[in-house]
Amino acid sequence: MVGDWQVDPERLKIRLNHEAEKPLSPRAMAVLVALAEADGRVVHKNDLLDKVWPRAEVTQGVLSQAILELRNAFGDQSNDPQFIETVRGRGFRLIPRIIWNTIEYETAEAGLKNASPGFYRQRWFWSVAIACFLAIAVAVIMQIEARPPLPLEPTMLIVPFEDLSEAGDQGYLARGMAEEIAVQLSAAPQLKLLTNRAFSPYLVQADDPLAIATEFGVDLILTGSVQTQNDRIKMVAELSDARSAQQLWVSSFNRPRDDIYAIQNEVAQSIASMLLGRGMLPRKSTPVTGLHVYDYYLQGREYLAKVNPSATAQAIGLFEQALTLDANYAPARASLAQAFAMQGFLYDRDDEKLAAALEQADRAIDRNPDLADAYYARALALMGLARFKESHLAIQRAALLSPSHVDAVFLSGALADMRGDLVGAVNAYRRALELNPRLPRTVALARIFYLLGDDESALTVGRRGVFLAPGAPTLYFAHLMSLMERHDEALEHCHEAIRLHVPRAENLCGFSALLAGNRRLAKAWLKEDWEQRPQAQWGPFTFAPSSTHLAVLELEEGDNDEALSLLQQSEAVTLAAIEGGNDHWALRYNLAAVASMRGETTVALRWLDDAYENGFRDHRLLVLDPALLEVRNTPEFKRLQRRIGFDIVQAAEQLDIQNGSAIR
Numbered sequence: 001m002v003g004d005w006q007v008d009p010e011r012l013k014i015r016l017n018h019e020a021e022k023p024l025s026p027r028a029m030a031v032l033v034a035l036a037e038a039d040g041r042v043v044h045k046n047d048l049l050d051k052v053w054p055r056a057e058v059t060q061g062v063l064s065q066a067i068l069e070l071r072n073a074f075g076d077q078s079n080d081p082q083f084i085e086t087v088r089g090r091g092f093r094l095i096p097r098i099i100w101n102t103i104e105y106e107t108a109e110a111g112l113k114n115a116s117p118g119f120y121r122q123r124w125f126w127s128v129a130i131a132c133f134l135a136i137a138v139a140v141i142m143q144i145e146a147r148p149p150l151p152l153e154p155t156m157l158i159v160p161f162e163d164l165s166e167a168g169d170q171g172y173l174a175r176g177m178a179e180e181i182a183v184q185l186s187a188a189p190q191l192k193l194l195t196n197r198a199f200s201p202y203l204v205q206a207d208d209p210l211a212i213a214t215e216f217g218v219d220l221i222l223t224g225s226v227q228t229q230n231d232r233i234k235m236v237a238e239l240s241d242a243r244s245a246q247q248l249w250v251s252s253f254n255r256p257r258d259d260i261y262a263i264q265n266e267v268a269q270s271i272a273s274m275l276l277g278r279g280m281l282p283r284k285s286t287p288v289t290g291l292h293v294y295d296y297y298l299q300g301r302e303y304l305a306k307v308n309p310s311a312t313a314q315a316i317g318l319f320e321q322a323l324t325l326d327a328n329y330a331p332a333r334a335s336l337a338q339a340f341a342m343q344g345f346l347y348d349r350d351d352e353k354l355a356a357a358l359e360q361a362d363r364a365i366d367r368n369p370d371l372a373d374a375y376y377a378r379a380l381a382l383m384g385l386a387r388f389k390e391s392h393l394a395i396q397r398a399a400l401l402s403p404s405h406v407d408a409v410f411l412s413g414a415l416a417d418m419r420g421d422l423v424g425a426v427n428a429y430r431r432a433l434e435l436n437p438r439l440p441r442t443v444a445l446a447r448i449f450y451l452l453g454d455d456e457s458a459l460t461v462g463r464r465g466v467f468l469a470p471g472a473p474t475l476y477f478a479h480l481m482s483l484m485e486r487h488d489e490a491l492e493h494c495h496e497a498i499r500l501h502v503p504r505a506e507n508l509c510g511f512s513a514l515l516a517g518n519r520r521l522a523k524a525w526l527k528e529d530w531e532q533r534p535q536a537q538w539g540p541f542t543f544a545p546s547s548t549h550l551a552v553l554e555l556e557e558g559d560n561d562e563a564l565s566l567l568q569q570s571e572a573v574t575l576a577a578i579e580g581g582n583d584h585w586a587l588r589y590n591l592a593a594v595a596s597m598r599g600e601t602t603v604a605l606r607w608l609d610d611a612y613e614n615g616f617r618d619h620r621l622l623v624l625d626p627a628l629l630e631v632r633n634t635p636e637f638k639r640l641q642r643r644i645g646f647d648i649v650q651a652a653e654q655l656d657i658q659n660g661s662a663i664r
Contacts, residue, residue, distance in 0.1 A: 001099035003096030004016060024073060025066070041093065042087045042092070062238065065245040082096075153192070154219040156185070156193050157213045157216060157218045158182045162226070163225075164225050165228055172302045174225070174226035175302070176294075183402070184268035187402065190275075191404070192404060192434065194435060214242065216437050220241060221240050224236055231258075236250070237250070237252075261288050289332075290325060294322075297318070297335065300314075300322065303318065312343060316343075319332045319333075335373065337377035345383065346472075351385065354384040357381035361375075362378065365378070372399075378391075379411055383414075386538070386582035386583070388583065392412075414444060422451065426655055429445040429448070439465075440469030443476040444476070445461055446459070449461060450620075451619065452655070453657070463477070472503075474493050478492075479511070483618075487515065504533070507545075511526075514526075515624060527546070530546040534569065538582065538584040542586065545574065548593050551627075567598060585615045586611075586616075592608040593627035596627055596628050605637065608631070622641060
């Protein structure tokens with residue numbers, strides 16, 4: 001008995017009181033028996049694998065499937081367990097009280113009847129185990145004969161491999177090997193991959209990979225484990241059908257650690273050949289380097305995935321150590337380029353960092369022209385340097401080399417958004433969400449849904465992004481709330497963004513406070529931002545230097561001289577950016593705002609037309625921005641509104657978007 005449940009291991013059945021019996025697979029029953037044998041103690045995952053599958057090389061995925069089957073049978077939940085508890089980092093424990101049936105065996109040995117209950121329990125366990133193993137063998141044969149056809153273009157979740165080293169300090173290696181296998185598989189456009197690179201740290205913390213696969217609705221799941229000992233590496237990789245929990249392919253390796261690249265290649269080629277046919281995965285030259293270099297590279301990737309300034313700085317140090325040992329190792333150089341680009345564009349505006357990123361990306365491409373990460377880093381650096389056409393070409397190349405590169409797909413959407421191509425932006429953002437259903441950068445998509453008139457979807461997607469990754473999404477959502485005139489919620493998110501030290505938060509939040517009517521707070525934030533960053537501003541959300549809207553407040557207070565001085569400064573930094581080759585619509589929009597406040601209506605309208613030609617489509621900003629008050633009633637302004645309105649309607653019809661429909 002397990003609690004109130006009757007368990008019949010020989011018949012592979014369980015039953016609660018007088019309800020109908022429920023069947024269990026042989027492997028699930030074997031796991032249940034092993035947990036029961038522990039009498040409520042925690043059983044380590046490795047011990048379960050050794051006990052239930054003593055002579056087979058299997059992965060944690062097989063055990064996870066068995067645990068999930070048991071939980072479903074008992075009606076148990078992993079987040080509120082009543083039967084099977086997951087002890088993070090250790091294993092599993094059976095919670096209910098166990099009652100063992102007394103079994104008397106006839107024997108010629110006089111003392112056997114006085115044997116301890118533990119003797120009978122052991123004998124009972126091994127009898128059941130043998131029966132289960134025989135049943136497993138029969139079941140495997142039947143599964144092979146009745147295996148359903150594989151999807152022609154399957155979706156595959158690649159879970160970070162588990163670190164089985166004694167010290168538990170090789171997690172970066174296990175996760176890195178899974179990532180590198182994913183990089184190779186991503187060259188096949190028929191495969192849609194969901195990988196740790198897209199989900200980190202969500203998948204790293206996963207206890208039940210099969211449940212995640214079910215949540216995301218994928219077809220296949222690749223799990224594995226890695227163990228290093230001295231100069232050897234042991235790896236097991238297993239591919240399963242996530243829909244039926246059926247094992248499709250498994251392979252184990254026990255080789256010298258120098259063979260790590262060959263192991264990764266063999267796994268990728270074997271899976272591609274089985275799913276797509278031989279020769280469907282392009283055989284590219286895989287960058288090879290020394291093990292110490294590879295260690296530094298994989299550790300750097302771990303830090304880079306955290307996407308915060310301090311972790312990125314640590315990643316740079318590790319990549320530089322790798323390149324000190326092997327200056328020709330292109331993946332490390334491409335990752336270094338990405339880290340520099342993040343420092344110079346995502347966290348702050350630093351042209352020197354962006355120039356360094358571009359140099360490193362180009363050097364990586366020289367070493368390996370097929371490296372998607374290098375083209376992505378190049379595109380990110382070029383975008384930060386406002387060289388948008390070149391950035392677009394680089395990101396197209398990255399997506400061509402790796403169709404499942406979620407960062408490249410997302411960046412292509414951002415570039416389309418910047419050009420005013422709302423349809424292209426939505427399609428790219430949606431594709432990125434397919435690759436990563438938990439992508440936190442969805443506030444960019446929420447903004448477009450809002451522009452297209454789907455407020456319901458905008459709120460749902462935007463709030464989801466803030467929930468998944470507080471930080472920059474919090475700031476951008478605050479701006480979106482301001483445009484939707486939800487001012488209390490906007491200021492609440494602004495305070496949180498500033499508390500989190502989100503770059504340029506004071507700029508956007510100053511505008512939000514201005515729209516909310518909080519002049520004192522608006523002036524404090526805008527003044528602080530302008531004193532720290534007296535430079536031009538542009539981006540999908542940032543559209544003007546803080547000095548422009550500081551001038552609005554000074555004009556309201558009657559300080560015309562200070563207002564004109566601020567407008568002159570705003571105009572100067574913006575014109576300098578344009579002369580430097582930046583053609584982002586936000587620069588033209590800001591010059592229109594400056595001219596409007598000076599009373600130069602004709603000039604303002606000309607700059608607004610230029611902004612439209614360069615991709616400006618934010619019809620709500622036109623109506624709400626107090627800097628445009630002087631031109632708002634002109635016929636030319638009304639014509640511009642109609643042009644933008646026509647584009648919005650066309651895009652909404654092409655995407656078939658109505659209020660609340662975009663996320664259904």
